[in-house]
Amino acid sequence: VENVRLLDRLSSRRAVVGTLYLTATHVIFVENGSETRKETWVLHSQISSIEKQATTATGCPLLIRCKNFQVIQLVIPQERDCHDVYISLIRLARPVKYEELYCFSFNPKLDKEEREQGWKLVDLNEEYNRMGVPNNYWQISDVNRDYGICDSYPTEVYVPKSATAHIIVGSSKFRSRRRFPALSYYCKGNNASICRSSQPLSGFSARCLEDEQMLQAIRKANPGSDFIYVVDTRPKLNAMANRAAGKGYENEDNYSNIKFQFIGIENIHVMRNSLQKMLEVCELKSPSMSDFLWGLENSGWLKHIKAIMDAGIFIAKAVAEEGVSVLVHCSDGWDRTAQVCSVASLLLDPYYRTMKGFMVLIEKDWVSFGHKFNHRYGNLDGDPKEISPVIDQFIECVWQLMEQFPCAFEFNERFLIHIQHHVYSCQFGNFLCNSQKERRELKIKERTYSLWAHLWKNRADYLNPLYRSDHSQSQGTLHPQIAPCNFLYKFWSGMYNRFEKGLHPRQSVTDYLMAVKEETQQLEEELEVLQERLANLQKSQSGNNKVKSKQQDRSKQIGLYTSNNSLANTPQEYSNDLKSFPSRSPSQGDEDSALILTQDNLKSSDPDLSANSDQESGVEDLSCRSPSGGGCLPSEDSGKDSDEAVFLAG
């Protein structure tokens, strides 16, 4: 469709005109610029909702909201075209079969061997071995080898040595969705462990010998403690209500040597609504500070983040400081349980704060343990009540920790943002379906590519320059303050306002420091080489030419990083009063004659605007430069984006 306008969220005056394309996998808007021809690419999988708004004099507005928080406002001149686009997008954004998803057509031009290698990058067996199991206390069990016991669990789980197959089977019958207690994390320093399960089907008075024996087995697997904590991550009221439905929680009277604890994290519906409210705040036009803070308070979002974090802290403390094992569950053991176990693991074990370790953590506690990616993130069109930002919350917890401990993580904010992006993008096969069983049935590994391999290949973009494996923050357990620390939870504008570049610092400290670090390294290497040469020269007195040219290379490189952090930025709309004055500033060659300039300050030299996509082979890698990287030094990016299409929002 031609002559479509793409509006800037903050200023409708700042619209660009272009052509809208719909392909099998993307919506693409191409600006009618003379030189620029900026492109905006949106994957259908990312589309969360489409709103057709009332036709105005200028045309028919269409609002597309994405799961990665991009919001695109289009105005289509003809109502009929708008309707056609609307209907098409509705269909395209709600696939019915897995085969419709992008991952099945995405082609990064790797051979079969490379694809396989990509999937092998994260190996959970290796991970459990690294933790220190199997050992005297823990064994691997294949009782679920054909998913016969629990279809949402993996085929291999780790259980206490004294948990026989009989006990496991018995316990599974007493647990919601058959999700019996299994090992999530083992602390080899003190034998304490984190186990996870779903709620027991205890109702008001039911008991199950095998389930009680299972918990005993967990306790016995830790000789250093004579009890275990059982942590129910639900609010007490909800858990009690479950009893009426024949489910519930563990009664301390029946289970010997347990200390029971409610942590009170709200359910998926509350979280879905909370996010919704927060996004509404983000969509306010020119909100006041009050509007914003009230809106944020009202959404309750940060409160929920804190609840998850507090639960993780409690468990990490129990394991690290008290040396007590913990069994965690919620209702079905695949949402709050996953969040809380992975936060606790992250606090406990510095390995999970490395890039590789983090990928492993997600594979372990989210992918292998049957988190319902399809239902929660809408790979396929399904029940809207199943949708909930569960992994988003976990990812945010990690970001909040990164803000508090800037040296503790090997990866940076961009890494987290890209992972979140790909949870919804369906460009890779990692986050499809609801369980390992489903993924194997669909032969995901043979037919799609692994996100981890892709991220790993680009890991230079994801490093945190402040991370040092020998730094105190990256050793041992992290101890975030519990109280008072409410104010330490910040609004993550890098995620929820990701595409509003005007909101973020134009200059990326992360990128600058990475560049400095790299340059220093190169210089040090150069220095070594030169010193060697000098030593050689002093022995045999020949030719200075080679030495000279090396020096020239070096000075070129230095020029790269020390210059030009001074990227022009433009003022936002500070006032409506100045409208009537024409601008006389010579620096505004390509901007409106209207005085008020908006936040959208992307000039044509901005590297983010390069969109190189290979339409025919279907290679579009939509790793967006996150806002924190928005101010990248131009020279850095000129070569990098050659196989990536980068998109922007208005």
Add this chain to the structure above:
Amino acid sequence: LLRSSQPLTGHNRRRCPEDEKLLGTILDEGERGFIIDTRSAQAAKQARMSGGGTEPKSSYPQWRRLHRALERGRALQESFTRLAEACSDPAASMDRWLCRLESSRWLSHVKAALSTACLAAQCLDREDSKVLVHGAEGTDTTLLVTALAQLILDPSCRSLEGFQGLLEREWIQAGHPFQLRCARSASSHGRGKQEAPLFLLFLDCVWQLSRQFPFSLEFGEQLLLTLFDNAYASAYGTFLCNSERERSLCQVRESTHSLWAWLNQPEERHKFLNPLYSHNPLVIWPSVEPQSIQLWQGLFLRWIRSSQHLEEAWEEIQRLVEGN
């Protein structure tokens, strides 16, 4: 960029030919200028009852007046007090935190101050227009706006030396009544009528700029905290008294040491530098969206939560830059 105090029009709508001429000579033939009045239109009008007022259009035809109400005085002090209390309250739960932050309105004041300074800067830079800023006395919100505007516009104000010069000019010599404004602190019980944390508000705005433009200021948070401390209680005479006249009467220059002299010593100076600094010749336009304005934790939570990890991060940054 000009500053003054309010014209004494009073309810008689007095005129002053000298004042009109002065403002007239500033503008060229046919040129238009802006007057940014840091009081609301209503407050400015009411000021006439007590002898003050605004510049009437008829007498100052080339000047266009804009009102941007900035909080000052008692209300600003209350705002600061509320925020300090919310921060230090150990019983505060997450539930109420944002509410309390909002009801203190401190961040709203930061937003308003930055917006007004940006407006002034925009008039100068984008409109090539002259700007006159005044409130009532010209010693509080006026200085806030002119000082911030200069930081935004002029890279020379962003060097360590330039910033000190800015403070000397726009706050100290311009006659901000430090002694009255910084007599006590937020948590003290005896509330003087003249106390108001305008200077702190200024420092907070500067901190916001440093966060949004991490490479553009030669100094870091440590300097801002030091300035905050010294405005209230100092071993140096720089922030004493309320005006140059008082300082002269008290012989401040003869009897005390200068804070700047201490700061600029090589062994002290380096502590205040920003390792990421790289001269930015351009104008820096901050975002004043609520998401972009954050609580200055380094000040408000200074004694409440450990800054150890953040300090370690800065040390690491320093190390990386110096290593290069």
